[in-house]
Amino acid sequence: MTVSIAISNQKGGVGKTTTAVNLATAFAAIRKRVLLIDFDPQGNATTGLGQYDKKLNTSYDLLTRSKTLAEILVKTSIPGLTLVPSGIDLIGAEIELVQDPNRESILKNAILPYIDMFDYVIIDSPPSMGILTLNALVAAHGVLIPLQCEYYALEGLSYLLGSINRIRLAYNNGLKLFGVVLTMFDKRNALCLSVAHDVRRHLTKSVFNCVIPRNVKISEAPSHGRPVLIYDVKCAGSWAYMELAREFLAKYGSA
Secondary structure, three states: OOEEEEEOOOOOOOOHHHHHHHHHHHHHHOOOOEEEEEOOOOOHHHHHOOOOOOOOOOHHHHHOOOOOHHHHOEEOOOOOEEEEOOOHHHHHHHHHOOOOOOHHHHHHHHHHHHHHHOOEEEEEOOOOOOHHHHHHHHHOOEEEEEEEOOHHHHHHHHHHHHHHHHHHHHOOOOOEEEEEEEEEEOOOOHHHHHHHHHHHHHHHHHEEEEEEEOOHHHHHHHHHOOOHHHHOOOOHHHHHHHHHHHHHHHHHOOO
């Protein structure tokens, strides 16, 4: 069965897009058929996979129903990884869809006819709880939350978990919390260690054992239009994302 994963956090700069791109790449590396949907108007997942063409059809066209998923799919340079690109037009979708009676289910309905083409669908949602993120959570089987090891990121976690619970009750009763992955981790930093300890104490088994380190290669890779797994497969960041993929498969099974 296809597994749909929404990568979500209402705070920006926590490694959300980096996690979406590299987890998708890790799954593709083990010969899974992966669809990465860039649902963030910033389009960082799109450029992070080397797609710079401004004339591409995007997730905006999917939301406004002007194109089908099949008309938007873009093959990437990574075998097995297909992309739905994003663009700045997606900002307008929040306003354009406000009167649509089925606005929260557009993405889910757009994916459904093509779902069997993929083993994993990964949705990179924007850092806010609006119509875009709502669509991502309604379309997903579960949520993966990247959490930067700092105080303000921890402060917003309870609000995000509350939002996920409300969406589960109102729109998607099958929505589960796949887990929290700690990002930008520096074991030399006392605050990082303290935040990690607090998160594990409160959420116990919902926190992945794997942590994503603060790593220069992870920061460099997007400027080259590549996932870090392709940019430098031997660096600590690449090893961490491969371990995250292994741990995810161990917890939730292989599609």
